[in-house]
Amino acid sequence: MTFDVRWPVGLLFLMIGALVAAAGLFGPQPAGPNIDLGWGAVMIVFGAVMVLLAALARRSSSKPEL
Amino acid sequence: MHMGAVDWGILALYLAFVLAIGVLAARRTKSGTDFFLAGRSIPAWVCGLAFISANLGAQEVIGMGASGAKYGIATAHFYWVGAIPAMVFVGVFMMPFYYGSKARSAPEYLRMRFDEKTRTLNALTFALMTIISSGVSMYAMAKLIQTLHVFDIPFEHLGLPQAWIFHFAIVVSALVVLAYIYMGGLRGAIYNEVLQFFLIVAGFAPLVWLGLRQVGGWHGLQTTLGPAYTHAWAGMAHASTNKLGVDWFGLVMGLGFVLSFGYWCTDFLIVQRAMAADSMTSARRTPLIAASVKMFFPFLVILPGLIALALTAAPDRPGAHAPASSGAVATIAQHEPGVIPIKMDSSTGKPMLDAKGHPQLDYDLATPNLLLRYFPTGMLGVGLTALLASFMSGMAGNVTAFNTVWTYDIYQAHIRPEASDEHYLMVGRLATAIGILLSVASAYLASQFNNIMDLIQLIMAFVNAPVFATFLLGMFWKRTTGHGAFVGLATGTLVAALHHGLTLPVDSLVGAKGGWIMVMHSYPSEMAQNFWTAIWAWSACFVVTVAVSLVTKPHDETQLAGLVYSLTPKIGGDKGPWYGNPVILGGIVLAVTVALNLIFR
Numbered sequence: 001m002t003f004d005v006r007w008p009v010g011l012l013f014l015m016i017g018a019l020v021a022a023a024g025l026f027g028p029q030p031a032g033p034n035i036d037l038g039w040g041a042v043m044i045v046f047g048a049v050m051v052l053l054a055a056l057a058r059r060s061s062s063k064p065e066l
Numbered sequence: 067m068h069m070g071a072v073d074w075g076i077l078a079l080y081l082a083f084v085l086a087i088g089v090l091a092a093r094r095t096k097s098g099t100d101f102f103l104a105g106r107s108i109p110a111w112v113c114g115l116a117f118i119s120a121n122l123g124a125q126e127v128i129g130m131g132a133s134g135a136k137y138g139i140a141t142a143h144f145y146w147v148g149a150i151p152a153m154v155f156v157g158v159f160m161m162p163f164y165y166g167s168k169a170r171s172a173p174e175y176l177r178m179r180f181d182e183k184t185r186t187l188n189a190l191t192f193a194l195m196t197i198i199s200s201g202v203s204m205y206a207m208a209k210l211i212q213t214l215h216v217f218d219i220p221f222e223h224l225g226l227p228q229a230w231i232f233h234f235a236i237v238v239s240a241l242v243v244l245a246y247i248y249m250g251g252l253r254g255a256i257y258n259e260v261l262q263f264f265l266i267v268a269g270f271a272p273l274v275w276l277g278l279r280q281v282g283g284w285h286g287l288q289t290t291l292g293p294a295y296t297h298a299w300a301g302m303a304h305a306s307t308n309k310l311g312v313d314w315f316g317l318v319m320g321l322g323f324v325l326s327f328g329y330w331c332t333d334f335l336i337v338q339r340a341m342a343a344d345s346m347t348s349a350r351r352t353p354l355i356a357a358s359v360k361m362f363f364p365f366l367v368i369l370p371g372l373i374a375l376a377l378t379a380a381p382d383r384p385g386a387h388a389p390a391s392s393g394a395v396a397t398i399a400q401h402e403p404g405v406i407p408i409k410m411d412s413s414t415g416k417p418m419l420d421a422k423g424h425p426q427l428d429y430d431l432a433t434p435n436l437l438l439r440y441f442p443t444g445m446l447g448v449g450l451t452a453l454l455a456s457f458m459s460g461m462a463g464n465v466t467a468f469n470t471v472w473t474y475d476i477y478q479a480h481i482r483p484e485a486s487d488e489h490y491l492m493v494g495r496l497a498t499a500i501g502i503l504l505s506v507a508s509a510y511l512a513s514q515f516n517n518i519m520d521l522i523q524l525i526m527a528f529v530n531a532p533v534f535a536t537f538l539l540g541m542f543w544k545r546t547t548g549h550g551a552f553v554g555l556a557t558g559t560l561v562a563a564l565h566h567g568l569t570l571p572v573d574s575l576v577g578a579k580g581g582w583i584m585v586m587h588s589y590p591s592e593m594a595q596n597f598w599t600a601i602w603a604w605s606a607c608f609v610v611t612v613a614v615s616l617v618t619k620p621h622d623e624t625q626l627a628g629l630v631y632s633l634t635p636k637i638g639g640d641k642g643p644w645y646g647n648p649v650i651l652g653g654i655v656l657a658v659t660v661a662l663n664l665i666f667r
């Protein structure tokens with residue numbers, strides 16, 4: 001393993017997810033389901049899982065990545 | 067819909083991450099192997115996702131949505147008959163020779179197996195094809211950004227003319243792709259492709275969910291559009307009874323066998339991703355992992371087209387108008403436009419009419435307009451970022467394939483054979499810049515012609531279809547000779563050109579669409595002509611290669627170990643769990659694909 005791509009993927013999804021969820025909470029929303037809040041939350045969870053997996057992989061391998 | 071601050075923020079975050087990945091990948095890019103092959107160090111799942119992304123360019127995301135609106139769910143044949151079986155084949159049967167031969171490119175395999183002239187012929191046609199397709203991808207993106215009007219307001223604020231949006235889109239995307247490939251080479255491209263893959267899914271999955279909700283689910287689509295759009299195999303017995311205009315034989319042979327195998331099994335833009343894998347097993351798993359995800363992509367990229375059509379065709383639905391076939395243009399213009407707009411002639415500003423005088427729909431805007439209409443600020447940023455990501459991944463795939471083929475198969479083979487690794491690394495970086503410049507040039511060239519998309523389909527039938535016969539015979543028939551391969555490949559390409567010159571789809575004009583020698587036969591659709599061009603080209607290459615091989619001197623068999631199936635020891639003892647075994651994985655993927663075909667028959 002050289003460089004764990006789960007770091008940038010996870011971090012980007014956490015940040016975008018937070019932005020989208022915030023738009024869903026505070027911004028104007030069309031009628032119907034609040035897609036911003038819902039999908040923002042999904043992106044946050046996905047980002048968190050990616051970061052967690054990357055962190056676990058780094059801990060289990062003896063030499064640090066990157 | 068206009069972009070809000072959140073949407074700009076998301077777009078900016080994406081660009082920052084893409085460049086950051088380029089910088090991080092650059093730290094590990096010290097040799098030619100690093101730059102051109104990502105150090106052969108990438109885990110299988112990363113290669114697999116990059117494998118999907120590299121193909122997920124403009125033609126795929128926009129084109130599949132457009133075809134979905136035009137032909138219905140039958141578009142899924144491109145996946146369930148075409149791509150998936152071919153991806154399983156390359157993983158199970160061909161990857162041992164690509165990866166095992168230690169070739170650095172697909173043309174280089176041809177040099178090891180056959181000779182220099184076969185490699186050079188393939189390298190030159192391939193290099194040309196990558197430049198043109200990356201240029202067309204760039205052109206399609208710039209055109210789309212201009213048409214969607216998302217940059218109109220910021221450009222107005224800055225006091226810049228609206229015409230500059232097109233140039234701005236081309237220059238910015240070219241610079242970003244140049245930056246991360248120049249720095250990180252194939253590794254930079256692959257890591258970004260993984261990021262782009264997840265973004266594309268994140269941008270399109272909620273669009274499909276929202277859209278299906280709007281049209282009343284799959285059943286709603288079936289009742290609105292009818293069986294012709296929602297059954298993939300209905301009417302495939304004859305070319306005249308289905309929307310594609312091909313019969314099942316042309317479909318299975320032309321698309322399923324020749325074109326798809328030709329693309330997925332020999333196109334270096336695709337194969338390069340698997341060659342970067344960290345082991346033989348990973349290399350073989352790469353296409354299979356990709357296939358197990360890709361077989362569900364019709365739901366992500368084709369369904370939006372069907373949904374957009376349903377929202378255009380059903381007048382009682384909110385935001386929809388009467389279908390274009392209802393007649394007078396003036397009355398349509400007064401209604402709120404449907405999701406799929408009427409195609410406008412850019413030179414006259416009038417709607418484009420078909421042969422019967424009805425206005426034509428601009429299917430290319432099906433997916434993007436659905437996104438603009440149903441995504442609120444926030445998701446809009448994610449959706450547009452997904453579109454941008456798909457354009458960049460498609461372009462980057464072409465550029466990394468181009469720089470490798472140019473450096474190893476043209477420059478090292480013919481211009482400077484004995485230089486240091488640093489020299490070739492430098493040449494590779496230079497080739498990246500030159501490749502992108504040529505792509506920009508071909509993007510502007512594309513804007514001069516309105517039929518450039520047909521041209522690219524054509525080039526693929528010319529280049530990929532015959533070369534698949536060359537690889538197939540090379541890998542599985544030890545008697546194939548270099549002279550046989552070269553003459554066969556040249557003949558196959560020539561026959562493709564001849565077939566194209568002698569046939570024409572109905573209702574088309576002689577020229578870029580065919581018939582430029584004389585019209586001997588006319589096909590019910592462009593797709594049928596394209597499939598049959600491929601079938602003829604492949605068959606000609608196959609027959610001539612066999613014939614010439616039989617009358618020329620065979621290769622020394624000891625030289626062919628690791629390059630030909632019958633002379634290579636079997637790969638046994640795959641370590642790891644049973645589901646990691648390429649053969650079992652391939653079998654599962656095929657079984658699910660058959661099931662999908664049956665469900666949507």
